[in-house]
Amino acid sequence: MSANQQPQANANSGLARVLDGIEKVGNKLPDPAILFLSLMVVVWIVSALLSFVSFSEIDPRTGEAVVIHNQLTAESLTNFLTGMVTTFTSFAPLGVVLVAMLGVGVAEHSGFINTALKKMLKVTPLKLLTPAVVIVGILSHTATDAGYVVVIPLSGVIFYAVGRHPIAGIMAAFAGVSGGFCANFIPSAIDPLLQSFTQAAAQTLDPTVQLNPLNNWFFAASSTLPIVAIIWYLTDKIVEPRLNKTTPLNDDIDAPAFEEISEKENKAFRLASLAMLAAMGLVVGLALPEGSTLRDETGSLTNFTSPLMQAIVPLIFIFFVIPGVVFGYANGTFKSSADIITSMSKAMEGMAAYIVMAFFCALFIAAFAQSDLGVLLAVKGANFLQSLGMPAGVTIVGLVFLVGFVNLFMGSASAKWALIGPVLVPMLMALNISPDLAQAAYRIGDSSTNIITPLMPYFPLVVVYCQKYVKSTGIGTLIAAMLPYSIALLIAWTAWLLIYWTIGLPLGLGASYTYGL
Template structure:
């Protein structure tokens, strides 16, 4: 064999050894619930140590020096105990997942989702399953967190149904939903949300500056194609072959069997689809009038404050329950209302592990937030970037990697930008870099490392999805699986921004690359 042929094999072998090592080390970590508990105790200890230290970094929220709060005082511990239940029940992903899964459970156990998948596979070539899954994952951002509770688990079912490794489907969908979070050719609620923080940060230097809510739309839309291409290549050529070699599936997997569609099933699906479409049309009609109660005070339907956006998860529940019930009765699966409730019960049976993890995760995130350690980390990083005094292009790259690093510890896109933005945006404006470009760079770093941090609230849920097919899937397994996606997205997406900037293509509506002092 020639040395040229041996080189790729050697590189693939080296990558496999690295990923196997990461998986092995990661899986030696305790159960995710215990991991979050240990991290919370670490935060308590570090907060006690740093609370006696003075810092020169300025908290952008208060305009005063950052002060670390000691979480081991009697007052803090009392507050922790009295607020524990509220902290858990107010944990946003918990309600999102459970409410959506109730509706999805009805649609799944009635057979509606099974039939929909069979029909989708009939019109989608097997070779295009991966890009189709990734594209749907990216589009799902329009409905806030719907992708995490709908697209990712269904991707596993789809891959399993066509004889592919279901974990590969989950990985591809996870990379699209979470790694490609800030890319979408359809404007979503994340656009005006980030713009509002960017504009507020820019106005600390220029009180009259106004930014368009869709100031990154064109760049976000253009990013979808390279992101789909990267995830498609990694899934089909790198990660799925590795899974086939090293990760055998468990026996007796409870996944839908996608057999032929009978006449009764076809008829039931038509009625169920009409019911789903009718419910969507009804919501659209109710939202259309300018006086609609689904609009916010400014008349917008897409702002985060709009009731329509706040009702996305309940609407997901409704849009799955209605066709699920219609299909179940029409196809003879449901005989009474008790069968509907049983389908919800069955959906909840698989969520026990996630609920336990969510309990400890909520406590850790609350402790990390209350201590202000995240604020200190973010501001120190931004100040360090400013002190380097690098050229504009290098500064933007540095900002992307800084945000990607901070994102490992702070999952919320809005909270992170609220902390970093007031430091970075004015700083870059003084380097003649526009707030629009700063926001675009932020979106790349904020998305790319979502998929490799267990501190991302939905990360434990993805572990649960994988355990449906391979019970010994652990945190290390998922991190090792998603690391190549994360690094590839971070590098390629940053390069795409530099190319896009170099060509001079518009970032979005009313956007610019430079800011004139």
């Protein structure tokens, strides 16, 4: 071994030991369902203790001091019991996952997805498989949470089919979908959603402030370049080599076989693809007219409140069911309507563990929100950042890391920004930092640590995907695998913003870096 190789080997060995240690400790955590149940009890106890404490921090929603609400009072416990069913059934990720997976189940069990993947593999050079998976994951943000239920599991299938470690494919896709959540070439519903909170926060200091819904679009689009490069390097050079050495696959993996495509399958795939394109064309045709019912009151198709954005998950269901059914009948996979329902049932069988975890996750998140512990945590962190009085660049870096930390406890991008935005945005405006720049920094912190917190609603689902290939996969396994991605994204993406800012490239439409009172 040369002198240059020795330090690299030692560094890799050191990193491996750190990750192994994290995995060992993390896997000692209880099952995700029990973890969420335990955390809910902790929230109850902490809320009871802190409910007697008077805080000086101001709740931005009310303008009054933050008050922690005791979740162990008779009234709170009664509300907990009477609202338990509603809390579970109204848990947004649950509906997104189940509805989308019903459609995916039809497309998968008919053979449509299997054939599509085989065709994709034929045109994607093996050397570019990882970046292709990451790019698809980033683009999936346009369809809200579709990446979690479509791109991530399919990436594992693709990697397994070409002889690579399937967990590496899942990790790469997870990093692209969740770690790169706020980056995209194509504007998505998250853009106008965050802008609305930013503008409202800015108007508490200056009622005349108006922001463009795509005020971060250019920066978000440019961010895909470093994100793809980072995830590509980490997957191929660090994560997958470690997985190959330490994480053997199950002996009974139930994965699709990738034989050569028959002429019958080719014909069925063409018919199914045409049917899917026709369905998409119909939606486009319905959306284009100015008076379309898919537009909101302002005529927008991309606002978070527009019917088109609200219908994204049902459209995913439709866009998978239609080609799945057409392919199934054309290829002979489906003989009757009963086969279609059976395929949906099989898809739900794989979701049983996730449904159990979602139940306890929903209860924990509801208790955390009702106690207002999240408000206290967010406001205290924001006030601490404000008290530092550092230069603008350092302040922006501090904002990124603050949001990244808070994100470990509050997964919702809009909820976090609604809470800390009214404190941070006016504070930064007072430092001559524009709301547009503050929002861009927020998006980096909000994305980078998504992939290392088991409190993120889709985190347990990714564990389930991994268990298909490695039954021993636990929370610690996933955290250990994703930690290098999270750290690299947090540092490199922040550096990208500072470089972007220094050069003076536009953040987005009508955006600026500075604000003058």
